[in-house]
Amino acid sequence: MTMTYAxxxxxxxxxxxxLGSEFAERFAARxxxxxxxxxxxDRLEELARKLRDAHGVSVTTLSKDLSVPGAGAEVHGDLTERGIRIDTLINNAGFGTRGPLVEEDPAVIASEISLNVASLVETTRVFLPEMLSGGKGALINVASTAAFQPLPGMAVYGATKAxxxxxxEALAHETKGSGLRVLALCPGATRTEFFDVLGSQAAAFGRMQSASEVIDTALQALDRRATPASVVSGWGNRILAGMAQRLPRQVSLAIAGRAVQD
Incomplete structure (x- = not known):
């Protein structure tokens, strides 16, 4: 079954x-x-023009730093004033940092936690009532294979994705039967600007996927009769995530630490 979002x-x-621009392309195509x-x-407007021309859909752009507390509520208020109701929310914004915690900039990791965690929760909370009442869209939160084990050398990032x-997954259970499809998407290393921001390719273990492959995984999960609460993108990543959950905690911790810090 292929879901349409007309x-x-x-x-x-x-x-x-x-991943964000690829999500936009795929949902516009649907x-x-x-x-x-x-x-x-500027990047948003360029993408919006392309999608309007290619698919004939309405595209609204909002320039907003979501790491600022209250930004999600501001987005909701702005859209409410415009009469725009949200059926699907894709919380994709986020970034990572790498290095021993003692060497990291406190301001940067505070922003990382704010964007990856606090903003995602706030934005989900303010839009969830209207999405539940509609019951015909999806909530997709972009997690990571970093979520399945502690990640020495990327301790804050791994914890935010956990x-x-x-x-x-808890929200998926809470909203069961509502018609809203709730999915945690867990990609591994992906060819995006993530590693440019991170400043290193060292943490990119496993086969690097394209953004298109990751979104394929998300859409296939949404198209299933019963959407799973979470999905890992890529068979190799699924094996590694499964091993991390089954190995003794100290063993998976040591393996992850070597992979990231080497």
């Missing part, structure tokens, strides 16, 4: 590049109207 509106955060949110207004996975 007549619905999808809000995508971190939409200016990478005839969803879009709200694209990111900091880079939160996203746990939070989303």
């Amino acid at each position: 007549g619905t509106t999808a809000l995508i955060t971190g939409a200016s590049s990478g 005839q969803a109207n879009l709200v694209l949110v990111a900091r880079r207004a 939160f996203v996975l746990s939070f989303t």
Whole structure:
């Protein structure tokens, strides 16, 4: 079954590049109207023009730094004033840092936690009532294979993604039977700007996937009769995630530490 989204509106955060822009392309192709949110207004407008021309959908852009507390509520208030109701929310915005915690910039890791965790929860909470009442869209939170074990050398990032996975799976259970499809998407290393921001390719263990392959995984999960609460993108990543959950905690911790810190 292929889900269509004609007549619905999808809000995508971190939409200016990478997984966010690929999500935008795919949902526009399925005839969803879009709200694209990111900091880079020029990139958003360029993408919006392309999608309007290619698919004939309505595309609204909002330049917003979602790491600022209250930004998610501001987005909701802005859209409510415009009469735009959200059916699908894709919380894709996020970034990672690498290095021993003692060497990391406190301001940067505070922003990382704010964007990856606090903003995702706030944005989900403010839009969830209207998505539940519609019952015809999806909530997709982008987690990571980093969620399945502690990640020495990327301790904050791994912990934020573990939160996203746990939070989303709990929401999937809470909203069971509502018609809203709730999914935690867990990609591994993906060819996006993530590693440019991270400043290193060292943490990119396993086969690097394309953004298109990751979104294929998400859409296939949404198209299933019963959408799973979480899905790992890539068979190799699924094997590694499964091993991390089954091995003794100290063993998976040591393996992850060597992979990231070497």
